[in-house]
Amino acid sequence: MGAMLKRNIERRWREVFIHRHHGLVYEIETPVIMPAKVFEASGHVENFTDVIVECMQCHKRFRADHLILEQVGEVKGIEGMTTEELDAIILEKRVRCSDCQGQLSKISRFNLLFRTNIGPYSENVAYLRPEAAQGMFVNFKSIFNSMRERLPMGLAQIGKVARNEISPRQGPIRLREFTIMEVEFFFDPRSPECTLIGDVEDVKLSLLTEEMVKSKASEPIRVSVSEALKEGYIKTEWLAYFMALSTKFISELGAPVDSQMFIGKPPEERAHYSAQTFDQLVKLERWGWVEVSGHAYRTDYDLSRHMQYSGQDMSVFRKFDAPRKVKVLAAKPRADAISADHGKNTGKVLSVIKGADASVLRSRLSSGPVEVDGVLIKPEYVEFYEKEESQTGERFIPHVAEPSFGADRLTYLALECAYSEREDRVVLRLPPSIAPVTVSVFPLVNRDGLREKAYGIYRDLKDAGIIVEFDDSGSIGRRYARADEIGCPFAVTVDYQSLQDDTVTIRLRDTWEQRRVPIGELKGFLQGFLPMR
């Protein structure tokens, strides 16, 4: 049931974030294992680390900041501290091994990437992706080209990622392997307007802005998306758009808007790639405020880094409204000086100079003669000058807004929000769109043809693609209880009246209300609650 619930949450996310934006956002699939170079470019090899400390007596290893928090209590700014600063706290506050009370080693940094090798050569180091984003960045240009070179364009993935946590805890909240659901939304920073903002401008967001965090406010403000943009709380419209979608999505999973909040992360707590980050938190009974999604304005950081590390051009073309005159540097060969040195090879030298990039050539020649394409070029061969050119556009690196969710946390969230008790038993009030089983069908008794009639209804609903259970064991009360406990929103009972007039009762899980409906209307009634994909 848990796996089915998770699958349904993924399906619903796909519908809300991808399918409703078909033509603007595309789902892709990229590998979990990628070459080391990708994560050198992304900055993860350098920056994706946690601080680790080892007990010198029992050799158990701990995440240093967590150990300090446990033994010392909250320490201001701990997320941004150097290893030396943390060492000092351990010394001063006498932090010890929580298992054997042994003394602790100096702190070091532990990289959270899972490492492996590709193929039979041990030098081919690879890592498991810690986020799906990098696959979308390295494939951006090729997809942009096949999708008719249009911006804005979003790429999305739902898939496994792995983070080699030092000591994960809190069950489904922090897993070493989990399912991420991410959109990387590429746009032109000169045209950052969100074409869909009108659909969400009145959606209210609970915000604790970066400023408010700095001034230690703890109560979020409730502002509409349009206010949040006008006041500059959110730096770019697409980020605000996805934050509004997320607010609605998380509400649909069962967490009321009152128990949601977006927190602006101060620079020292942001990931290395982000110019603005909001964490979306939900207040859970069991774990307190827990992050359920992250919303980062990644600017052009990632595409620029991949361009630099791979040598592949990640820029796209922006057309000017009208052609513009621009001044560019040009190189004019001096035929006299060249022919004096090269005689009948002068033609070759001329074409090498004409083919070279003028700025690069000038910079290289500033320190004397250089070889270009096998030809020695002396400074006196070339005259540099500025000329006017008409350009129709320019190249730039797109910016990125990223909403990112963990499907496993959302599964826990949906379970906790749905959990209720009534008359001493569990009623799981899961929304029908994500409930694992949509309907249970019961015969009132197993005789007089009731069972056969009920089974026929069960078969019809099953053939219509509805997830349906047939239950004919125990009392009706016991069967309702079983359905309530797995969060099945509807129960259909076939009774003696059904034999006469082809109607059945539908019982609603949340109110225990019963309605009489014609059998012929069942399918349509149930399908109205279900997403299609």
Place this chain on the structure above:
Amino acid sequence: MGAMLKRNIERRWREVFIHRHHGLVYEIETPVIMPAKVFEASGHVENFTDVIVECMQCHKRFRADHLILEQVGEVKGIEGMTTEELDAIILEKRVRCSDCQGQLSKISRFNLLFRTNIGPYSENVAYLRPEAAQGMFVNFKSIFNSMRERLPMGLAQIGKVARNEISPRQGPIRLREFTIMEVEFFFDPRSPECTLIGDVEDVKLSLLTEEMVKSKASEPIRVSVSEALKEGYIKTEWLAYFMALSTKFISELGAPVDSQMFIGKPPEERAHYSAQTFDQLVKLERWGWVEVSGHAYRTDYDLSRHMQYSGQDMSVFRKFDAPRKVKVLAAKPRADAISADHGKNTGKVLSVIKGADASVLRSRLSSGPVEVDGVLIKPEYVEFYEKEESQTGERFIPHVAEPSFGADRLTYLALECAYSEREDRVVLRLPPSIAPVTVSVFPLVNRDGLREKAYGIYRDLKDAGIIVEFDDSGSIGRRYARADEIGCPFAVTVDYQSLQDDTVTIRLRDTWEQRRVPIGELKGFLQGFLPMR
């Protein structure tokens, strides 16, 4: 489009193999990374290897059997050969490095598991799963218990697996990382009857049985499922049932039954866990006969191995029809001999002997006195005898039938089977159930309100969860061509008549036939072609 096609194939597989069997087959999710112990138990650490050879000059590494096949041609029985036999062939046939003609090293075995470490301890070796099956075996007992202890029961997974191929080729056919779709179907070997066999008994299978393979037949026979079982070609009903489902499923993806075949694998070519294996092959234009699914009768191999390696009881209880009298060994303490040695501690010794398993105790005592629970027991303390007991049942290890598919190969298969050309352009005849885009909506012209009307239809279909595109650029012919090329099965055109009578034309991709239909019927018409999940 490719990612959407693959997702739709997975969705369709989930519907056919899981959802239609809800209550019998359950989808679960288990990790990609699992501790080494799991794959020691499964036999993969020992057996999941390929033969590798290195060029002693350029140090390139090759899969030895593939290199031999390339340079020598087909070699009978190569799949079952030892490294020494392969070394002999390389020597005799003068097989060389295919890159630099250098001499080759001796052959060794290369393990195809991707290796990594879990957490901050380097001794915690783990592997990426090469199949989803092991996660279902290690979780079998706990799921069996929560699902009310009923057999048969199937577990299914769709997820990523990784195999560190020495030199993968053939594009999507052999990937180091791919998506597997597997059912592990657990049943009692004493009640191996498939309750659903009636649904498929007339399905015709193309079989090249193990016997036929041995006698070098190459033309498969066409037999019904019931004949195949009666003749003993297929050893167990559930395997036959899934082979029938697979035949239908692969046909639905576009490969006609004539180009399908099941090949029985001789023992030396079977995986180490299998008592019978059929590979389902499809004849592809580009790659010849390619395996698209595997059907293995894994018996109790896996559960037994995990039981042995983990010490966890994987057996389940089979109730007898009526209680049976059975003879069991019993141990009777000899109080006189014991009290002579132990005096007032006699009671303790008595209870130790009564608490011990009689067979184990007898076997241990056969070589002299032993210590049990801190008490020294001498052979003369115990008298063994057989007694009759009434038993209500017995414990056994379930058997397993496994159908297993690679989603990436199936995506290629669907593309190749759908590819056609008509009037010099591409028409991708993908089945509507898996086509990435279901319908395109066009206004005949972009004036007189036609565009607005068409856009309204587009919005309505989109809101109904249908994947729909709106295309108003270029001629109608060009728009049909674009829709045909991405395999969109239906195109709806809004024309001047639509303004008068609210009808549109639907054009069918495969016949180019056009039908006039009321706008109100569009949604129902299209939904009829789509699976729900």
